[in-house]
Amino acid sequence: MTAxxxxxxxxxxxxxxxxxxxxxxxxxxxxxxxxxxxxxENKSDQAVKLISRYWLITDGEGKEMEVAGDGVIGKQPVIPPKGHYQYSSGCHLNTPFGTMQGHYNMHTQKNDSFRVSIPIFQLAQPYCVN
Structure with missing residues (x-):
């Protein structure tokens, strides 16, 4: 299953x-x-740097785990204007389904800080009833 x-x-x-x-x-x-x-995807007219990330991971029983740290997968990428950055990672749960959501903290070239929302998304084993 993909979403x-x-x-x-x-x-x-x-x-x-x-x-x-x-x-x-x-x-x-x-x-x-x-x-x-x-x-x-950076749809702005200036480069942005991804400084840190925050994840809230919730399993199928409602147990929550928070993960925070510098950058993503060991990097703090600079994303140029109209450019993009892609990465893959993973997590594990003790239940066959759950959710993840969070945010990135970013800086502009002018060193202005802002937070970018990461949409809530589902983690689910195929054919799992939730």
Whole structure:
């Protein structure tokens, strides 16, 4: 199952595509692995730098986990005007479905800071009732 959602904040468009990868068992506990690909499009007339990220991950039982840190996948990319940046990452849940949402903190060339919303998207094992 894949799902694509997008949002637009301050002329920065974020689209996310998620996919179920596999089900594992770790010490007798099921572990559901998901991947997601994020495309960040800069529709403004100036370069922006992605400084940090924040994720709120919620599993199918309502348990929440927050993840925050510098950049994405070890990088703080500068996205040129009318340019884009794409990366893939993943997460795991103890349930076959859940959601992710969050935001990026960015700076403009003039060092103005702003927050870009990442739309809430679903993580779901195929044929899973939620």
């Amino acid at each position: 694509e959602l997008e949002s637009l904040t301050n002329k920065i468009q974020v689209s996310v595509n998620s996919e179920f990868v596999t089900k594992l068992t770790e010490q007798g506990t099921p572990l559901f692995v998901f991947s997601y690909t994020v495309n960040i």
